[in-house]
Amino acid sequence: MAVDDDQLDRAFAALGDPVRRAMIARLSRGPATVNELAEPFPITKQAVSRHIQVLEAAGLISRSRDGQRRPCHLEPAVLEALTSWIDDYRLETERRFRRMDAVLRTVKEQEK
Amino acid sequence: MAVDDDQLDRAFAALGDPVRRAMIARLSRGPATVNELAEPFPITKQAVSRHIQVLEAAGLISRSRDGQRRPCHLEPAVLEALTSWIDDYRLETERRFRRMDAVLRTVKEQEK
């Protein structure tokens, strides 16, 4: 899964909105149409439609065709790319913290 | 690590910018001041200062005091909250896919 910088931009930014995160949560339980996704929110269908376009442009979802419906499906691949981006730096930081702690303990030992 | 919806908003949105992601990458290797963080970017120190404020408001970094410097430190806790949010839905989706595959295989068996 090659994910370039622009795609990370779009995917992280897409998740920076509570409506879109709620849509992701809903879609993790199965596909849903625009109307179904719109139901929980006090905004127009048009606004929901654009949120969906944002998620699709970010590669977080895909869409199929079922008559006049356009069901949305969650695509886990980009989500996986996000966690692996985050974990690269989180784990590096935690390793560094552990090294620092080790050094501090060594210094304390020597002070005794 | 209790992370509310607003904090997820701020943290995901903060990572939706390549400058801020590069800062996170830099900080994973150790603390840095505003000037050090600004060095790789063709933007003013003021702009960098505001990116840092965004990261701090998101809880992704913290700052200390060293004379006139204000070193930034990466805080892995919120990063960890982001990966666990993502993985909740990513893993649920992948489990669902596997269940669907199993059903499809069963149907094919019965067709024989």
Added chain:
DNA sequence: CTTATATTCAACACATCAGTTGATCAACGG
């Protein structure tokens, strides 16, 4: 054919964001 339903497009308002320049503040060093 006609009407209803699902979705999208277009144009607009309003808010937020990322950048700039210029001024300000606080700590350091001679």
Added chain:
DNA sequence: CCGTTGATCAACTGATGTGTTGAATATAAG
């Protein structure tokens, strides 16, 4: 004390984002 450095604040600009309403498109159903 005074100039320098690190960092921030304030005000402004242009771009982007999120929402609206109204019109358009396409499929479904009577």
